[in-house]
Amino acid sequence: xxxxxxxxxxxxxxxxxxxxxxxxxxxxxxxxxxxxxxxxxxxxxxxxxxxxxxxxxxxxxxxxxxxxxxxxxxxxxxxxxxxxxxxxxxxxxxxxxxxxxxxxxxxxxxxxxxxxxxxxxxxxxxxxxxxxxxxxxxxxxxxxxxxxxxxxxxxxxxxxxxxxxxxxxxxxxxxxxxxxxxxxxxxxxxxxxxxxxxxxxxxxxxxxxxxxxxxxxxxxxxxxxxxxxxxxxxxxxxxxxxxxxxxxxxxxxxxxxxxxxxxxxxxxxxxxxxx
Numbered sequence: 001x002x003x004x005x006x007x008x009x010x011x012x013x014x015x016x017x018x019x020x021x022x023x024x025x026x027x028x029x030x031x032x033x034x035x036x037x038x039x040x041x042x043x044x045x046x047x048x049x050x051x052x053x054x055x056x057x058x059x060x061x062x063x064x065x066x067x068x069x070x071x072x073x074x075x076x077x078x079x080x081x082x083x084x085x086x087x088x089x090x091x092x093x094x095x096x097x098x099x100x101x102x103x104x105x106x107x108x109x110x111x112x113x114x115x116x117x118x119x120x121x122x123x124x125x126x127x128x129x130x131x132x133x134x135x136x137x138x139x140x141x142x143x144x145x146x147x148x149x150x151x152x153x154x155x156x157x158x159x160x161x162x163x164x165x166x167x168x169x170x171x172x173x174x175x176x177x178x179x180x181x182x183x184x185x186x187x188x189x190x191x192x193x194x195x196x197x198x199x200x201x202x203x204x205x206x207x208x209x210x211x212x213x214x215x216x217x218x219x220x221x222x223x224x225x226x227x228x229x230x231x232x233x234x235x236x237x238x239x240x241x242x243x244x245x246x247x248x249x250x251x252x253x254x255x256x257x258x259x260x261x262x263x264x265x266x267x268x269x270x271x272x273x274x275x
Contacts, residue, residue, distance in 0.1 A: 002061045003098055007128055009056035010064055016042050017064040019051065020102035025214075026081035027099060028070065029090075036090040038099065039079060049074050055109045057102060057129075065098060067106040085167060085214070088256050096256070100213035104142055105129060107215055112140035143216045148189045149176035151262040152201055154226035154243055158266045160250065161197065161233070161241035169239070172250040173259045176219065185220055193224075197241050198232030201225060207265070210258040221258050223265070246270035 019039050021028035030039045040063065041049075054068040075081075084103060088096040108129065115122055115133035122131035122140060131140040151174050152159040160172035177192030179185065186204050193201055207221035233241045244250065246267045253260040 003058060003065075003094055004060075005058040005101070006056070008126065010059070013043065014062075014064060016040055017046070017066055018060060018098075019046070020065065020067045020099055020106070021051065021070050022067065022084075022103060022106050023069060023072070023081055025084055027084045027087060027103075028075070028079055029082055029087070030079050032078070036082070036087075038091065038095055045076065049076065053106070053110050055105055055124075057105045058098075060094070060098065065102065067102040067109070069106075069110075083167070089254070093256070097211075100211055103213040104144075104211075104216055108140070108142035111143075116140070145217050146179045146185070147176055147212075147217045147219055148179065148185055148192060148222060149174055149219045149258055149262065150189050150193065150201075150204075150222040150224050151207070151266050152193065152199075152224050152226055153266060153269075156270055157243035157245055158263065159197065159199075159226070159231075159241065160244050160252070160263075162239040164237055164239055168251070170251050171253065172240075172244075173253055174262050176259070178217075185222070189222055189224065194229075196234050196237050199229035200227040202227040207262060208258065212258070219258050221262055223262070 017040070019041055028039060029036045049070055051068045051070055054066050056064060056066050058065050084099060087099055112122055112131045114120065115136060115138055117138045118133060118136045120133050120135040122133050125132050129142055159175065161175060162169065162172050175193055175196055177188065177196070179188045189204060190201060193199060201224040203225040205223045207223050209221060210219045212219045231241050252263050255261055255264050
């Protein structure tokens with residue numbers, strides 16, 4: 001994949017580097033005509049931008065990669081911020097992966113500047129991604145929040161829903177939710193499905209997982225079969241939910257994301273010649 005994670009920046013610094021610059025949920029891109037790219041900047045340009053909270057996180061084809069942030073009045077020409085969620089439609093898969101990884105390292109680097117136990121300013125550890133409190137020695141690592149995501153099938157139909165917090169309000173997707181303390185993944189799945197749409201499921205099977213940097217999730221995918229109950233949505237979570245056949249699907253996520261893969265798995269299971 002030509003990307004190597006690393007904690008220790010190269011010395012001396014090569015003449016150029018990739019910079020993954022974030023502002024809340026947006027990422028800075030370089031627009032060249034109709035093409036979009038992650039900025040790869042020369043050293044002279046980097047100094048003039050006054051980047052903040054810079055953190056090295058690896059190399060791509062021997063080119064260093066950094067994350068950080070920038071004052072909005074210092075954005076260079078032909079550069080702009082776009083939503084990180086939309087980046088995968090514009091760049092190669094490797095850069096989508098790197099951007100997600102960079103986002104999580106950036107969040108860790110800026111969110112744990114001070115110790116959550118005693119309030120002392122933390123320091124970066126040189127040998128791993130950890131910020132260490134010099135007073136109480138508490139280590140602060142990048143946060144990873146496990147969440148389940150599941151395709152629920154009932155005969156020749158799949159359960160899809162529109163979430164309250166979906167950026168695209170017309171999009172339907174499979175159900176998902178965060179794991180609570182003391183839960184197994186299967187217990188979380190059953191609880192989330194029942195809380196959101198009021199049904200029971202059975203025959204839970206692991207599908208695959210995907211890192212999802214919004215902001216720090218690890219999505220663990222499952223498939224499950226409908227067992228009992230009628231759809232009764234939680235209006236605080238779900239705008240609309242229903243059963244859909246493979247040839248009558250609403251607007252759904254792309255296949256590059258785990259939700260899209262789960263839906264594609266269902267479509268292929270209903271269409272043998274696509275399997």
